[in-house]
Amino acid sequence: MQTPNSGILAGMSRVQLQAMLTQAQAALIELQMGKKGVSFSYTQGDGTRSVSYQPTSIADVSALIMQIQRALGIGGRRRRVRFRY
Structure with a gap:
C-alpha cells in the first residue's frame, strides 16, 4: 500500500x-456527463x-481521486463504531 x-x-x-x-474531480464530472472528447480534427x-x-x-x-485524497489525509476509512454500555 502506498x-x-x-x-x-x-x-x-x-x-x-x-x-x-480539483482538476481530477472536474475531469470525472465531465467524463461522467459525456463531455470529454478523445479525437479532434481541424483544418x-x-x-x-x-x-x-x-x-x-x-x-x-x-482511483486517482482516492489516491490524492489519501495523500491529503481526507476520505479515508473510518474507525469502527463501538458502543459502550
Whole structure:
C-alpha cells in the first residue's frame, strides 16, 4: 500500500495536491456527463490536422481521486463504531 510519501504523488506540496484533486474531480464530472472528447480534427490553410488523447475510464479517474485524497489525509476509512454500555 502506498503512503502519502511514496508513489507518483511523493514530494508534492499540499497546495499542488489540492489543485490536482480539483482538476481530477472536474475531469470525472465531465467524463461522467459525456463531455470529454478523445479525437479532434481541424483544418488549417495548409491542410488538415488531428489530435488524439488517450481515453480514460471513470474507474481510473476515481482511483486517482482516492489516491490524492489519501495523500491529503481526507476520505479515508473510518474507525469502527463501538458502543459502550
